[in-house]
Amino acid sequence: MNLGLRASLTLARALKNLKSDNEVGVCPSDFALVGVGQILKGGRIKLGAQNVFWQDNGAYTGETSARSLKEIGCAYVILGHSEQRALGESCRRVNLKIKAVLAAGLTPVVCIGEDWVRYKSGKSRAFVSGQIKRALVGVKLNNKKLVIAYEPIWAIGSGKLMHSGEAGQMQVFVKQTAHQALKDLRAAIAVLYGGSVDAKNAKDYLRQAGTDGLLVGSASLRAEEFKKIAKIK
Numbered sequence: 001m002n003l004g005l006r007a008s009l010t011l012a013r014a015l016k017n018l019k020s021d022n023e024v025g026v027c028p029s030d031f032a033l034v035g036v037g038q039i040l041k042g043g044r045i046k047l048g049a050q051n052v053f054w055q056d057n058g059a060y061t062g063e064t065s066a067r068s069l070k071e072i073g074c075a076y077v078i079l080g081h082s083e084q085r086a087l088g089e090s091c092r093r094v095n096l097k098i099k100a101v102l103a104a105g106l107t108p109v110v111c112i113g114e115d116w117v118r119y120k121s122g123k124s125r126a127f128v129s130g131q132i133k134r135a136l137v138g139v140k141l142n143n144k145k146l147v148i149a150y151e152p153i154w155a156i157g158s159g160k161l162m163h164s165g166e167a168g169q170m171q172v173f174v175k176q177t178a179h180q181a182l183k184d185l186r187a188a189i190a191v192l193y194g195g196s197v198d199a200k201n202a203k204d205y206l207r208q209a210g211t212d213g214l215l216v217g218s219a220s221l222r223a224e225e226f227k228k229i230a231k232i233k
Contacts, residue, residue, distance in 0.1 A: 008032035012039040014223035048076030054096035066104035091134035116154035136181040145188040149215040155195030168208025199228040
């Protein structure tokens, strides 16, 4: 909710001609999805949504279905973001949403991550493992892709940074745990890192063996900053 419609469209126009060898997606607010999608159509940037409901249709005022997101050209949907979890989003709901998103032919971007207290007490892996296992109960990818975004909550917009090497080790753990939860060691799983990512530190995170990409937060609101990040190999 940082940008209104006009600002969202302006940002999309600034990014439209981005040239990058990386897979890049942007996830504007729901009201801007159609407009941003029209601007980006034909380019390299894919469209994604910030959330979804788990039913295809019905009397669910204020909600948006995965089928509708697919219809307007979305490729990704962010699920279980820490800001949604802080408002009461449960792993059970994330699980239902993952299944709905996969059924619609979209790629779920499932956010996980621990707070500062758990991190300092050495309980990060236990907490994150629990989030992954609960989110993936009964999930079958059936040759589709799953994206997991590891975002230590304490590093989001706080100025605190997780060391890139530690982040890489955590990413390896996340992928291993997800494969085990799915009971499929060959499942297509990509793990992203997020948490105060910017053009200065992005390369350090991407160099880590366990990191497949980045989930960029506030830095994505600045076109030139985001372009720099998107072009890093």
